[in-house]
Amino acid sequence: MACGTPVVATSQAVSALQARAGADLLVADEPAEFADAVVRLLDDATLRAQVGSAGRQYVEQYHDWDRIVECLVGMYREEMERAARPRRPGSIREFRELHESENANA
Numbered sequence: 751m752a753c754g755t756p757v758v759a760t761s762q763a764v765s766a767l768q769a770r771a772g773a774d775l776l777v778a779d780e781p782a783e784f785a786d787a788v789v790r791l792l793d794d795a796t797l798r799a800q801v802g803s804a805g806r807q808y809v810e811q812y813h814d815w816d817r818i819v820e821c822l823v824g825m826y827r828e829e830m831e832r833a834a835r836p837r838r839p840g841s842i843r844e845f846r847e848l849h850e851s852e853n854a855n856a
Contacts, residue, residue, distance in 0.1 A: 751775065751805035752813070756798050758787040767812075774808040776801060 751757050757775040764777060771777040776791070778784040791798045837848065 752809040754802040754806040756791050756801035757805055758784060758791065760784075767808075769805070769808050769812075774801070774804045 751769075751774070758778055759775055760779050761771075761777050762779075764771070764775065769775050776787040778787045791801065
């Protein structure tokens with residue numbers, strides 16, 4: 751997809767992607783469907799170009815390294831902010847553990 755090559759994949763293979771079946775790639779689960787999708791791409795230059803181009807745009811939009819880094823930095827910031835907030839015990843056991851650790855540090 752990143753190279754602009756049209757892709758045929760199974761629904762399981764694309765289940766975690768936000769790619770649009772029939773636009774960004776073709777999806778087929780049975781061997782005959784898969785073969786038909788490949789033949790459609792081989793026979794139809796326009797479809798081949800459209801799916802290849804849409805797949806490339808999908809990769810640029812959702813799998814760009816700058817965007818991935820931005821998301822990771824945001825997640826790390828959120829976690830650091832959460833970790834910096836005072837912890838309140840949610841159970842008696844957590845209260846005891848928190849109290850014991852505070853006494854050990856004193």
